[in-house]
Amino acid sequence: MRVFLVAAGGVAESDALPASAPAHGYVWVSCTREEFKGGLAELQTTLQSVCGMHLVDLHVSDLLNQQLPSRLDYTAQYDLLVFRRLASGHGNAPILARRGGPPILRKIDTTPVGFALFDNLLLTVHPTDCGVLQAYATRLTAAAADHSRGAVTGSRVPTSPADLMLRIVSQMVDGYLELRRELSHQLDHWQVELLSPKTRFNNWTALLEARLALHALDEISEDQRTALQDWIAALKDWPEAETPAAHKELDLLKVRSRDVLEHIERVVRHVHRLEQNIETTVQMHFNAQANRTNEIMRTLTALTAVFLPLNLITGFFGMNFEYLPLVHRQGGLWWAIGIMASVGMAFAAFLWRKRFMARTAH
Numbered sequence: 001m002r003v004f005l006v007a008a009g010g011v012a013e014s015d016a017l018p019a020s021a022p023a024h025g026y027v028w029v030s031c032t033r034e035e036f037k038g039g040l041a042e043l044q045t046t047l048q049s050v051c052g053m054h055l056v057d058l059h060v061s062d063l064l065n066q067q068l069p070s071r072l073d074y075t076a077q078y079d080l081l082v083f084r085r086l087a088s089g090h091g092n093a094p095i096l097a098r099r100g101g102p103p104i105l106r107k108i109d110t111t112p113v114g115f116a117l118f119d120n121l122l123l124t125v126h127p128t129d130c131g132v133l134q135a136y137a138t139r140l141t142a143a144a145a146d147h148s149r150g151a152v153t154g155s156r157v158p159t160s161p162a163d164l165m166l167r168i169v170s171q172m173v174d175g176y177l178e179l180r181r182e183l184s185h186q187l188d189h190w191q192v193e194l195l196s197p198k199t200r201f202n203n204w205t206a207l208l209e210a211r212l213a214l215h216a217l218d219e220i221s222e223d224q225r226t227a228l229q230d231w232i233a234a235l236k237d238w239p240e241a242e243t244p245a246a247h248k249e250l251d252l253l254k255v256r257s258r259d260v261l262e263h264i265e266r267v268v269r270h271v272h273r274l275e276q277n278i279e280t281t282v283q284m285h286f287n288a289q290a291n292r293t294n295e296i297m298r299t300l301t302a303l304t305a306v307f308l309p310l311n312l313i314t315g316f317f318g319m320n321f322e323y324l325p326l327v328h329r330q331g332g333l334w335w336a337i338g339i340m341a342s343v344g345m346a347f348a349a350f351l352w353r354k355r356f357m358a359r360t361a362h
Contacts, residue, residue: 001031001039002137006157006164007160011140018045028160037064037127037193043123051118053077063114063125070112070223072230079234081115081227082167084220085132086176086267108204113172115165124168140164158248166256173224173263176235180270194285197292207282214275221268228261240305266334302356306348310340 003014007025018027027050028045036043044054055063060079062068062111073080113130116123140157158164187210235254240249317324317336326332 001029001035004030004137004140006140008157008159011127011157013141017042018050019046021050021120026122026164028122028124028135028161030124030126030166031129032057032100032128033064033066033125035127045124047118048119051121053118055116055123059116063116063146063237066127068112070220070227072227072234074234074235074315077118079115079117079231081231082112082119083115083172083224083227084110084112085130085172086110086217086220103261109329113168117161117165122164124165124176131223133168133177136168136171160253162253163249166253166260169228170256170260170263173267175259176267180267184270184274187277191277191281194281195288198287207278211275211278214271214278216277218268218271221264221271224328225264226265228257232257232261277353298356305351305356307345309347313340313343 003017004027005012005014005018005022005025006028007022029044029046031039039071040060047054051191053075056075057071057077062073062080062082068082070084071082111127111130113127113133114125116125124133144339158167158213232254235250235257238250241250313336317327326335
């Protein structure tokens with residue numbers, strides 16, 4: 001468990017939970033799901049003393065639930081946001097695909113991260129291997145150190161718990177945006193393999209697993225978008241700011257919320273595009289297979305048509321009659337072969353001219 005006191009003057013990390021509300025700034029408490037479950041009583045006491053309100057039992061269950069979809073809930077004193085991350089999976093974290101599909105889909109886990117947002121405190125409950133929160137804690141400390149030295153950097157210390165929450169969520173969404181290039185590359189490889197005429201694709205189980213994983217990814221992204229849309233709607237119901245600085249801060253929150261929503265919509269569009277590409281590739285694969293089958297059948301039909309009159313000629317000379325043309329002549333065999341060759345070549349030339357034997361250009 002990590003505890004940070006965030007203020008305009010800097011960020012200080014503490015080894016213990018605060019006993020009272022800070023005079024300036026706010027508190028960020030970051031803990032794993034196991035730490036939250038083991039220290040629930042102490043955390044509830046801290047929330048009661050710092051915020052004047054503790055978490056209700058249903059929200060505690062939501063923060064401990066590893067299968068909960070992205071959603072937003074609220075009370076009169078705090079908001080609860082559950083956001084399913086899309087990151088490289090480790091250990092026993094739930095992942096999108098286990099048996100087949102592109103390897104990148106077998107490495108993306110979807111463990112939820114919970115945010116309990118109070119006026120002066122942010123509680124985050126995350127899985128053990130959540131590198132996003134650890135990286136952002138390091139980034140926050142570094143930004144505070146640069147700010148205290150007077151250095152000009154591209155990042156600034158979040159001004160409120162809501163601002164901090166949105167920054168963390170934005171970084172979680174951007175984590176998937178970094179994975180999409182590898183995911184697109186691997187799915188493009190599958191598409192080339194499906195459409196290649198020199199390979200015989202038979203890994204249909206893995207392809208089905210990939211399609212199911214993309215469908216699950218689509219549902220997760222839609223839940224994320226719905227949760228952020230509910231958050232933006234909730235921002236509109238916040239009390240009007242009493243000072244210009246507070247009004248500016250609220251406007252910045254709305255802008256950042258819309259920016260995060262736009263990033264999530266990019267993820268949704270990308271997943272939809274991947275699903276459509278897979279569906280289109282499968283249809284093109286079957287169309288190509290049907291086209292190759294038609295080519296083979298057309299060639300066999302043309303060869304059968306060429307040899308059909310030759311079979312008629314051989315059948316004619318194979319009849320059991322004593323008197324047949326060319327049967328008793330010394331050169332009858334060569335005459336028959338010449339006639340058969342002429343008929344076959346003439347019929348083949350006719351079919352070629354009608355483009356029944358022409359090879360289709362690829």
